[in-house]
Amino acid sequence: MNFPEDFLHYVWQFRSFDYNGLQTCDGEALEIINTGLLNRNAGPDFNHAKIKIGETIWAGNVEIHLKSSDWLKHNHQVNPVYENVILHVVYQHDAEITRMDGTILPVLELKDRISTDLIKKYENLFLTLTDFPCIAQIGRVDELIVNSFLSRTLVERFEQKTNAVTETLKELNGNWDETFYRFMARNFGFKINALPFELFAKAVSQQIYARHKNNPHQIEALVFGAAGFLNDHFEEEYPKNLKAEFQFLQKKYNIKPIDVSMWKFMRMRPQNFPTIRLAQFAALITKANHLFSKIMEIKDVAALRTLFENLPVNDYWKTHYHFKKVTASVNTQIGKTSVDNILLNTVALFLFAYGKHTAAPYFISRAIKLLESLPAEQNAITDKFTGAGVKMTNAFASQGILQLKKQYCDEKKCLSCGIGIKILKQA
Template structure:
């Protein structure tokens, strides 16, 4: 029977084997008092295990292998960290292992002590060709177990994303407002145009906008000019005014626009065209420069969405999706789903990151409340779990499901998943 070493780790950690009349490979009786704790760092697999051999109690480390000979294959005989191992747990005992002092390492063989249903459950998960391994079984798991694990990996997701924030924060000399501005710009690109939006923010620091506070036309000129959209010929008065302003401002601040070819329009709904997103982004800057400071000030998380409503977008965009393409009627304001996207992927994330960085748990709590106040996201990944019987009530759960798919289901890490472990034990 073939399985990874992690499966044996799982069996040992949760004591899922016959523990009656345990004997070592040499026939000595073994009493197992404690299996120990998984070691997440370098060294033996489990620490603080407690066993009794020949009336002597041993406390120390346990190493788990499929075969005894893996001890040598993994070069443990050359690592002093393994000299404190008190028990070698293996599936198959194919050779005696000697410590550096010449004593034989006690070995426990599990080959005939594991119930067949564990193997069957594991094989059913790992060999699954469904959209995710436990698609056919997850509906049988108590919702408390599912939601408890989702809560755990929501924190895991937020902490993973914090890494990128802290790296950029360091690059920007600890300026939270500027860091937030960069990530907000990226979010306004909504994946397809995230990169050019990010480059735009890097080329236009917030303090530049602060110099033109209450001058909407100049802020719009800076945004569209740096985005590369003001190099063309225009018929309308508004874009020509922007072009004139940008020519002056670009010389004043020695600005160089990004390449217009980076922006993507193909296979997009007109409401998502980058020109309209840029108009909305410019209006957000006009309405709330240094936005992160305002985010921190809002006590009621439900009021955070008001920061993105009623943006002062120029009336030109009521009839245009593009500078030289007129339309009958354009929905200028950000829709609810777009605002929710920003709240989930930027605002909640930054509240959590700021709370973690400054050791102020109340901001992390606000991040969780915010996610719980937003309706569940809808996409193909979430639909797979809904169709399988998972119930979601808010965005914190859908964010956790995205993490579940990315870090667990896609890699079939069922042995590291609280839901998978419950299925394996059934």
């Protein structure tokens, strides 16, 4: 018996056992009319079941255990919630169980009714030491079934991410523009500099930038000053002027810069240095202040891209990766892959979150359409699934895969996964 109770849930739910000539352990004829609905909350495992024992039809709940004695181990005998259980389904019947009123609880033993092939399939999924349990089988699952479940996991992923948006929205008293600005800043740092970008965004609100929207130099001073890069001594005019401007603005708005040591440069391509990203971020603020409002208005995906293209980055950064360090020509524009990342992780997320928050399916549909228009992500996880035969044509699919891996594969929840269930059912 090398399986958990969840396996018996699957066996009962999908009637994956020999149910000819069913009898209770007391020898009474048993007919399953309805297995009931799986209960993922506290209480009996299946609700609203209907069975016939002898000549009597019963409606109620079904509890499932590996052994009958587990009823006692879990203290169900003193819990009134379990008084309406009409059938105890177990793999092995090893103890007689009575309800609180003294009546004997009918038991169905499945020990000799589950095929060894099904058990072996289950064990092959769970005992494999591969990147994900069904790596050898998923490529043979019907593409329609895979895509259908990925649609579910994609929605799960965005609903979870929406929770973080909602928390920040509450913190900012329902200000969507400021909430979007904070998430956008974090996205600009990607994984390595996400935290300092987030803290830097908290140091200077979007409303402050809006007051200086017609003065790019002041916006750049605010960005690099709040990020902690203007505390040094400079010889070049550009950083000297930024420092002087920031000293004035810092006093005016009581800005507390973050510690410059938080920014990471090691093992990064120079185009991804935080200084270049900050210069691009300043240019984006200059080009399109109150981005969230603009994104809500723009329906065309190509038009969304233009918001992040041809940014008016200061010419200083065409020959610098860092203050005081002159270098050869630098590409100061955001690359296509980075733009796709922002559209995926911030723009699509906020369209989805806004649609959920305002009960407006239109914005959720726009988020889905945007994901379908973006290329699939390429990383260590998606590469493994692609290698196993899963087709990923867009970011909708790759985001679904990332959620599948995290919430189902890593947690060994194959029996809650539409793909895993299909594999177990296949002959």
